[in-house]
Amino acid sequence: MRTTKWESGMLDKRTKVGVWEYYGITASKEMVVVQRYDHTAKQLVFYRPSGDLTFNTELAPGQWKRRMVDRPPLFIGGDAALATYTTQLQYPQQAQDRNVQGQVTIGFSVDTEGKATNHRVLRGIGAGCDQEALRVVKTIPDQWVPAQVGGQDIVAEYELTLTFRLAQQ
Template sequence: MKNPTLAGLSLLLTCAAFPGMAQKLYTSEWESGILEKKTKVGVWEYFSYTPSKRQVVVQRYDHTANKLVYYRPISETYYNIEVRPGQWTRRLVDQPPLYIGGDPALANYTTKLNYPSAAQERNIQGRVIISFTLDTLGHATNHKVLRGIGGGCDEEAMRVARTIPDQWIPARVGPRAVPVEYELPLTFRLAAP
């Protein structure tokens, strides 16, 4: 976790460096960057944790230029990509599709699941997988339930997946963006009594 004293010092230095401007350094456990009138500007860093609990930068995104500056490579993952209109093939991509802010930012939306009462009454638990297409501009379309568990969970997972803002960075093969099918798991787990 970031040192609050250092964050306060950074804020003080930022305000001193830009007197009269409504800019301030915002730092949390998951992100750090400059806010100008409550809008992210310049290059922001986004963090995650390794299995050994070490904080690492997973993305640097320039919100002024709307451009990915850096991402921490993840394990090789195959995606269904559209090679020609309507023709899909499974292959590795040079850059995977990324959500701006990384998994912690995406998790912010996936935790908004409302557990359906029918599923609770029937003790239904498990993982629903929603699939959708991310186009070359990072827009999500064609949402569908790839694997469901019933009890209203599938519909709830679909509702949440459709509310995720279009803040995706498209996948790339070489220098060009390519449409991919993205799979989003959403877990329904009952609290232990």
Template sequence: MLPILVLAQRQRTTKWESGTLEKNQKVGVWEYYSYAANGEQIVTQKYDHTAGKLVYCRPDDKEYLAETEPGKWTNTPLTQAPWFIGGHEALAAYIAKLKYPAQAESREVQGRVVVGFVIDTLGQVSDHKIMRGIGSGCDEEALRVCRTVPGNWVPGRIGSRAVPVRYELPFTFRLH
């Protein structure tokens, strides 16, 4: 009699994602969600973790600064915007690691810091820069946290061609 190999697969569904785990690794197509103001669940991304391919992403009609030709950066609409694998909610988990700088807290500094970085044609990130800052240690803290975000990005595309894209990520500092 031949031994039967049973793979330990299980379905995982949370408020933000749904898919199959095999040996605690995501396999197959996973759906990632956001929620509309009325509470309606919206599929923002479907990613095939086995094939390493984006299957679906919610359309994004905003323009991005992209390298359309070698050395030439242009604000342009993309056929496919860059997407963090796991969607906006997975990206928000990194942003949540933000710590309020003591100097900003003592001076009651609040506001939004925007960090820009380049997502290359392989989905890796580099060239982190403060695009808009508020000082008192907040800029440095936003930059520190942004650098912890892994290079789990699906690159932006113009037509079928992947292009480097400058992406801007906002960090909000608010005292409670």
């Protein structure tokens, strides 16, 4: 059994097996279960909805429409697991020299098999930050649960915003 602040479940030779619980913190600072994922069956058992469930979805190849989904694309392990990757930003020297700060939003598609493709900068700030954000998001493993509408897995766009902030001196 392995238990950390953000997850709990069984390991077999360092591999997650069975149902794992993943935790998050609500706006009221309460620790709650945000996901239960069965790593043996490779199936989402439970997720706690949060926020807007409107996403860009692919109706047919190249044909996209913004609509409500029953389940959004989810990273296995929730935001805490995703932060393992997104916190690995390296502040570009050019941005530091020019005092560039702000947020970069990267968009990508999560297909019906849980793979991320078509990574692109949706909103950038320049000075090397856009490329760094894109590099970091592309390192996130294909451990996604696809969005669903009417019980069917669908292709949906996911947006991830990364913040570049210089340390105060």
